[in-house]
Amino acid sequence: MRKSKQETAETRERIVATAATEFRRQGIVATGLSELMGAAGLTHGGFYRHFDSKEQLVTEAGAAALASTTETLSGAATGKLRREALRAIVAKYLSTAHRDHPQAGCAFAAIGSEMARADKKTRAVATDSFAKLVEMLAACFEDVTPTEAKKQALVAASTMIGALLMSRVVNDAELSKSILRNAENAIRDM
Amino acid sequence: MRKSKQETAETRERIVATAATEFRRQGIVATGLSELMGAAGLTHGGFYRHFDSKEQLVTEAGAAALASTTETLSGAATGKLRREALRAIVAKYLSTAHRDHPQAGCAFAAIGSEMARADKKTRAVATDSFAKLVEMLAACFEDVTPTEAKKQALVAASTMIGALLMSRVVNDAELSKSILRNAENAIRDM
DNA sequence: TGTACATCAGTGAACGCGCGTTCACTGATGTAC
DNA sequence: TGTACATCAGTGAACGCGCGTTCACTGATGTAC
Numbered sequence: 362m363r364k365s366k367q368e369t370a371e372t373r374e375r376i377v378a379t380a381a382t383e384f385r386r387q388g389i390v391a392t393g394l395s396e397l398m399g400a401a402g403l404t405h406g407g408f409y410r411h412f413d414s415k416e417q418l419v420t421e422a423g424a425a426a427l428a429s430t431t432e433t434l435s436g437a438a439t440g441k442l443r444r445e446a447l448r449a450i451v452a453k454y455l456s457t458a459h460r461d462h463p464q465a466g467c468a469f470a471a472i473g474s475e476m477a478r479a480d481k482k483t484r485a486v487a488t489d490s491f492a493k494l495v496e497m498l499a500a501c502f503e504d505v506t507p508t509e510a511k512k513q514a515l516v517a518a519s520t521m522i523g524a525l526l527m528s529r530v531v532n533d534a535e536l537s538k539s540i541l542r543n544a545e546n547a548i549r550d551m
Numbered sequence: 552m553r554k555s556k557q558e559t560a561e562t563r564e565r566i567v568a569t570a571a572t573e574f575r576r577q578g579i580v581a582t583g584l585s586e587l588m589g590a591a592g593l594t595h596g597g598f599y600r601h602f603d604s605k606e607q608l609v610t611e612a613g614a615a616a617l618a619s620t621t622e623t624l625s626g627a628a629t630g631k632l633r634r635e636a637l638r639a640i641v642a643k644y645l646s647t648a649h650r651d652h653p654q655a656g657c658a659f660a661a662i663g664s665e666m667a668r669a670d671k672k673t674r675a676v677a678t679d680s681f682a683k684l685v686e687m688l689a690a691c692f693e694d695v696t697p698t699e700a701k702k703q704a705l706v707a708a709s710t711m712i713g714a715l716l717m718s719r720v721v722n723d724a725e726l727s728k729s730i731l732r733n734a735e736n737a738i739r740d741m
Numbered sequence: 742t743g744t745a746c747a748t749c750a751g752t753g754a755a756c757g758c759g760c761g762t763t764c765a766c767t768g769a770t771g772t773a774c
Numbered sequence: 775t776g777t778a779c780a781t782c783a784g785t786g787a788a789c790g791c792g793c794g795t796t797c798a799c800t801g802a803t804g805t806a807c
Contacts (some may be wrong), residue, residue: 364750372750388665390580393775393793407751415794450560465665469720474664475578475720477653484722491721514783515730517712523713524706530659530665531681532674540705547706553769554783583760593757597784598762599789 372542373411374445376401380422382430385471386464389419391507399442411544420483423476426468427490447501447517451548453540454521494518502551563601566591570612571619572623575661576654579609615665616658617680625687634657637691641713641738644711650718662714667716684708692741707738 364372378403383392394415395405412418428510438446440546452469453459463471469491498514505513524544528537554562569591573582583597584605602608628636643649644657653661659681666677686706691736694704714734719728 362751363748363804365803368803369750388580388668389576391668394795395792403750404752405794406753406797416575443711446598469717470664472664473720474662475662477716478581481722484720488721488723488726489796491717492726512733515733516714519714519717519730519734520706520710521713522717523711524709526667526716527659527681527709527712528662530663530674531678532671533678534677540709541704543702544709546702550674550759552767552784553771553781555770559772559783584762585759593783594785595761596764599775600783 366435366508372401372403376411377421377425380418381468384422385466385468389472398439399468404466412449416480416483419479420486423468423472423483424486424490425489426471430467431490431493431497434494438497438501439442443501443503447498448549450498450501451517451521451545453548455524455528455545457541458539458540460525460537463529467522467525469522470529473522473526475542513551514550517551520544521546538543559722562591562593566593566598566601567608567611567615570608571616571658572654574609575616575656575658577628577666584591606670608636610676613658613662613669613673614676614680616661617677621680621683621687624684628691629686633691633693637688638739640688640691641707641711641735643720643732645714645735647728647731650715650727650731653719657712659712660719661714663716675736680708681708687731703741707741710734 376398380392380397386392394408398405398408403510408436412421434450434453436450441449457468458504468476469487476483479487495511495514495518498517499507499510502510502513521544524540528540531537556671566588568588570582573587573590576582585599588595589599601610624640624643631639647657658666659677666673669677684707685701685704688707689697689700692700692703711734716731718730721727721730
């Protein structure tokens with residue numbers, strides 16, 4: 362039953378991608394490895410051919426999830442400049458579509474509180490991704506100094522993540538939309 | 552071994568208070584009932600004399616945690632008016648002390664992503680508490696119309712929660728402080 | 742290039758453990774007369 | 775007010791279950807000659 366090198370690499374990628382989805386959908390602790398491997402079309406016994414531990418998968422899945430979000434946002438801004446790019450990024454991030462599909466969205470909003478308790482490597486990955494998101498936003502503020510742009514970008518990122526998280530927590534459709542829309546407007550006017 | 556009505560009520564309160572702390576410290580799913588009851592000075596068997604399920608405790612502990620945070624912030628603002636009250640609230644919320652003690656702080660930042668997946672009752676409790684926090688902040692913006700004040704308060708709340716969450720996620724002390732300080736300044740200048 | 746053998750991806754059973762929940766039991770509290 | 779009895783808070787063992795991890799096994803892949 363040994364698989365070719367290419368198949369092995371594909372399987373590994375599939376496990377990471379499945380984990381990135383399932384962790385964001387259900388939470389890290391609440392997602393079991395058996396369930397995860399089943400969702401990836403495998404039995405659980407093979408897991409340790411690819412990873413040393415669940416923790417290692419958490420690190421890699423976190424990195425994959427965050428990279429995908431950064432890429433999506435960056436894609437929404439391609440061909441656009443400065444403020445227009447900012448608007449596109451923020452509109453995408455604070456959309457109801459993003460709110461309603463945590464399994465495919467920003468890991469900070471979906472599993473942020475679990476990431477704050479994760480091991481060193483996972484937090485290092487999260488720190489890098491956050492820095493990239495801030496850089497992307499800072500590039501949109503050209504009318505101010507780079508230092509000021511970075512400050513504004515830090516605030517914008519915090520607002521976006523907090524707003525998306527709370528739009529999912531609250532049980533009131535109107536309030537939820539209002540959180541998203543007002544955060545979007547505020548960043549637009551920064 | 553039956554306890555008096557007062558002792559029973561005290562025990563129940565103690566379990567809720569312990570849960571409010573432990574859930575914020577370790578996460579909801581990661582906190583077991585045996586461990587929790589032990590931390591409250593009891594054995595696990597007695598749990599179901601007080602609660603129907605873990606879910607019910609989650610609801611009550613969430614309510615207790617959020618009420619305590621709202622109260623603390625409200626306390627920081629007593630005797631202060633408008634912008635001065637805003638500064639006091641935001642300074643308290645975005646302090647390094649708050650960041651470093653999630654078990655005693657805002658549940659949205661500590662277990663927000665788990666609350667977003669919680670049952671109806673817990674989310675209703677969370678929604679009420681968020682609305683109260685927004686009201687408290689809105690009361691600080693008196694130089695604008697009530698509608699505008701509420702909008703600014705929604706944004707301020709999102710920024711505060713997102714900033715506190717990310718200050719805990721990142722693995723870089725300088726970046727962490729920078730997130731808190733810039734969010735604080737931004738809200739001060741709203 | 743063909744053959745013999747070592748490697749190892751994936752399977753499925755098993756490990757010890759802790760989970761949420763239930764239950765028989767104890768004995769102090771609360772209540773009815 | 776005092777007594778008899780019902781209630782029930784808390785204990786600790788047990789329930790079935792799923793957790794993360796390990797392991798013997800299978801058989802196709804990769805490699806050495």
